[in-house]
Amino acid sequence: MSASFSRSFTIEGRDFLNAGRASTQIKTILKELSVDPAIIRRVAIASYEAEMNVVMYATRAKLKFTMSASAINLEIDDEGPGIPDITLAMQEGYSTATSQMRELGFGAGMGLPNMKKNSDEFVIESAVSKGTRLTMTIYIN
Amino acid sequence: MACMHVCPTHAIRVRMRKATLLRDRCIDCGECVNACANAAVLPQTSSFRDFARFKHTIAIPSPVLYSQFGKDVPPWAILAALKRIGFNDSYDAACASESVSIAIQEYLDSVDSPRPLISPFCPAIVRLVQVRYPNLLEHLIPIESPMEIAAREAKRLAMKNRGLRESDIGVIYITPCPAKALAIKNPSRKKHSFVDGTIAISDIFPNVLQALPDVLTGETGSEILGLGLGWPIVGGQVACLKAEDCLSVGGLDHAVRIFEEIENGKLRDIQYVEVHSCPTACVGGSLTAENAYIARGRVLKMVQRFGGKPCQDREKIRELYRKNFFSLPGKIPPIPIQPLDSNVSKALGKLQQKQELYESLPKINCGACGSPTCETFAEDVVRNTADTDDCIFIAMKNFETLSANLLEKVMAHSKRVRVMNPASQL
Ligand SMILES: Nc1ncnc2c1ncn2[C@@H]1O[C@H](COP(=O)(O)OP(=O)(O)OP(=O)(O)O)[C@@H](O)[C@H]1O
Numbered sequence: 001m002s003a004s005f006s007r008s009f010t011i012e013g014r015d016f017l018n019a020g021r022a023s024t025q026i027k028t029i030l031k032e033l034s035v036d037p038a039i040i041r042r043v044a045i046a047s048y049e050a051e052m053n054v055v056m057y058a059t060r061a062k063l064k065f066t067m068s069a070s071a072i073n074l075e076i077d078d079e080g081p082g083i084p085d086i087t088l089a090m091q092e093g094y095s096t097a098t099s100q101m102r103e104l105g106f107g108a109g110m111g112l113p114n115m116k117k118n119s120d121e122f123v124i125e126s127a128v129s130k131g132t133r134l135t136m137t138i139y140i141n
Numbered sequence: 142m143a144c145m146h147v148c149p150t151h152a153i154r155v156r157m158r159k160a161t162l163l164r165d166r167c168i169d170c171g172e173c174v175n176a177c178a179n180a181a182v183l184p185q186t187s188s189f190r191d192f193a194r195f196k197h198t199i200a201i202p203s204p205v206l207y208s209q210f211g212k213d214v215p216p217w218a219i220l221a222a223l224k225r226i227g228f229n230d231s232y233d234a235a236c237a238s239e240s241v242s243i244a245i246q247e248y249l250d251s252v253d254s255p256r257p258l259i260s261p262f263c264p265a266i267v268r269l270v271q272v273r274y275p276n277l278l279e280h281l282i283p284i285e286s287p288m289e290i291a292a293r294e295a296k297r298l299a300m301k302n303r304g305l306r307e308s309d310i311g312v313i314y315i316t317p318c319p320a321k322a323l324a325i326k327n328p329s330r331k332k333h334s335f336v337d338g339t340i341a342i343s344d345i346f347p348n349v350l351q352a353l354p355d356v357l358t359g360e361t362g363s364e365i366l367g368l369g370l371g372w373p374i375v376g377g378q379v380a381c382l383k384a385e386d387c388l389s390v391g392g393l394d395h396a397v398r399i400f401e402e403i404e405n406g407k408l409r410d411i412q413y414v415e416v417h418s419c420p421t422a423c424v425g426g427s428l429t430a431e432n433a434y435i436a437r438g439r440v441l442k443m444v445q446r447f448g449g450k451p452c453q454d455r456e457k458i459r460e461l462y463r464k465n466f467f468s469l470p471g472k473i474p475p476i477p478i479q480p481l482d483s484n485v486s487k488a489l490g491k492l493q494q495k496q497e498l499y500e501s502l503p504k505i506n507c508g509a510c511g512s513p514t515c516e517t518f519a520e521d522v523v524r525n526t527a528d529t530d531d532c533i534f535i536a537m538k539n540f541e542t543l544s545a546n547l548l549e550k551v552m553a554h555s556k557r558v559r560v561m562n563p564a565s566q567l
């Protein structure tokens with residue numbers, strides 16, 4: 001059996017004050033393990049964008065970070081409105097962000113496409129008025 | 142202990158009642174120097190005596206020095222005073238700041254590298270990036286500091302005008318902070334510095350103050366001009382740039398937040414971020430003599446008085462820029478933290494162990510164990526540099542169980558004694 005490490009975080013919707021905490025802590029862990037900076041950057045973008053989508057669109061979520069010697073896995077499971085049309089949401093530039101969110105610098109419609117681009121495996125499942133579940137894997141080497 | 146608690150990168154431990162430094166985590170910010178009550182940590186600046194080996198000494202004051210005296214003392218008088226207190230010559234660096242600003246603007250206009258670019262002039266910030274944000278090294282703008290540019294120019298002029306050899310000339314930087322002093326001793330890249338030593342502003346302040354009245358009554362000088370005078374305060378660099386979409390950040394806590402955002406792929410629309418480890422930038426350095434806010438007010442006043450006219454011919458500087466006059470030689474390397482274990486699987490195991498231990502700690506960061514926080518203590522334990530028992534809460538709990546066990550044993554023993562010796566029941 002190979003060793004692994006995991007840690008869970010809760011993310012609250014609308015909590016802009018603490019937004020980004022989970023990804024910051026994940027980065028700290030990866031730096032402690034001397035993971036290649038290029039990989040840290042990909043994990044940072046993937047986890048941060050996922051975290052922000054929860055803050056902006058969902059009620060709350062659990063983010064589970066797991067790392068083994070060969071891969072990093074991020075699982076974000078939220079309670080929220082869900083995404084009615086995933087293909088549309090995955091398009092670059094598609095966004096339902098409010099003008100207020102755009103003011104804060106979000107809403108370019110690049111979050112989901114960037115998560116996909118930065119992960120080696122990307123799975124998105126969603127059920128309207130239940131929630132959304134993202135699973136992303138980034139290989140090490 | 143104070144030094145351990147103020148260290149922003151948790152690089153200090155107290156072991157056997159002595160502070161020790163984890164060099165790979167230290168960013169030379171100087172917070173510990175400020176906090177140390179018994180001066181156990183000393184900034185690595187020098188005194189006059191150390192420069193006797195040079196035939197010709199040139200003082201280059203950080204432009205912060207211009208803000209340390211009364212509001213009507215012009216920079217030229219301070220440069221003149223430096224010549225009266227033992228230096229053979231003095232040389233202004235504010236003008237070099239203006240040149241460097243023009244070079245930054247050129248770089249922004251012509252190089253298409255990841256944005257935002259980050260200023261590399263605060264040595265503590267550069268080390269913070271090296272230690273904690275290796276991803277952002279490519280954002281550091283590869284342009285030499287005004288200090289180095291001024292030192293190189295001062296040496297070149299002294300060689301040309303006085304026929305001196307480079308080794309005869311000692312350039313001494315009058316520094317507002319230990320970070321600059323340390324950066325000259327341990328440069329971020331293996332390269333030659335044109336600065337030969339540093340003296341703290343606070344050390345030289347009384348002498349300059351004493352020399353000033355004679356200068357002001359007996360000499361005249363030409364004014365130091367240009368927006369470079371504003372560099373010692375937050376926003377001073379950005380004020381010299383034409384580019385919009387720039388940020389000015391003061392304080393390590395804010396720097397960390399901005400760096401986290403950049404690392405997360407944000408702030409791409411920002412062109413340039415000026416970052417200082419001190420909240421009030423260089424006027425707030427720990428080796429200054431004047432209150433940071435008073436000094437800031439004076440800098441603003443000086444910019445108002447002398448900033449309107451440039452000190453450099455812009456076209457000439459652009460020409461120099463194209464000839465790589467300002468280029469930083471070499472790459473700034475990362476300074477990786479020692480991993481928990483060189484074997485990834487083992488490291489993951491240790492991380493798990495660390496997390497479990499952390500959960501059992503009181504999380505009050507008392508520091509009694511000699512590590513600054515419960516989290517660093519847990520890390521130290523899995524790294525085998527601390528012992529679980531060093532935590533007084535764990536030691537106390539262990540002691541309680543131990544004494545409870547002992548008590549039980551004593552009771553059991555006395556029972557047995559009683560059974561074996563019925564007479565004792567009498
Ligand atoms: N967890 C979620 N729950 C509900 N809807 C979501 C969730 N994540 C994304 N969406 C929907 O998908 C759209 C696209 O998301 P994406 O992250 O790509 O862009 P954005 O969040 O609008 O902008 P950006 O991420 O660039 O700031 C969102 O505008 C939103 O309507």
Ligand SMILES: [Mg+2]
Pocket residue numbers: 049052053107110111112
């Ligand atoms: Mg998004």
